[in-house]
Amino acid sequence: MAYTRRPESAGRVRRTRNLAVKAAFCPFCVGKVKIDYKDVSMLSHYISGQGKIGSRRRTKACAKHQRRLAEAIKRARFLAMLPFTPSHIWKTGSLGVHRSEI
Numbered sequence: 001m002a003y004t005r006r007p008e009s010a011g012r013v014r015r016t017r018n019l020a021v022k023a024a025f026c027p028f029c030v031g032k033v034k035i036d037y038k039d040v041s042m043l044s045h046y047i048s049g050q051g052k053i054g055s056r057r058r059t060k061a062c063a064k065h066q067r068r069l070a071e072a073i074k075r076a077r078f079l080a081m082l083p084f085t086p087s088h089i090w091k092t093g094s095l096g097v098h099r100s101e102i
């Protein structure tokens with residue numbers, strides 16, 4: 001072996017994640033939620049207070065559904081149903097949740 005292992009006291013102790021944690025399930029695969037760009041109240045759950053699209057870690061979506069979710073949010077943004085920036089939130093007063101009730 002070319003590499004020698006440094007003693008534990010030499011460097012920072014690297015803590016690994018507990019791999020026994022239960023696997024995150026994709027809510028879209030399970031079928032509880034359908035992705036639709038017109039469903040603003042659903043999409044607003046997956047954007048942050050700053051209007052950013054939530055990460056996979058936050059949304060718990062699989063890669064396939066994260067792509068579809070991001071696409072739907074971008075489409076809704078283009079149609080002015082969701083905000084691009086916080087300044088849009090201030091102008092509309094919300095994330096567009098109330099407008100979807102109409």
Ligand SMILES: [Zn+2]
Nearest residue numbers: 026029062065
């Ligand atoms: Zn999925």
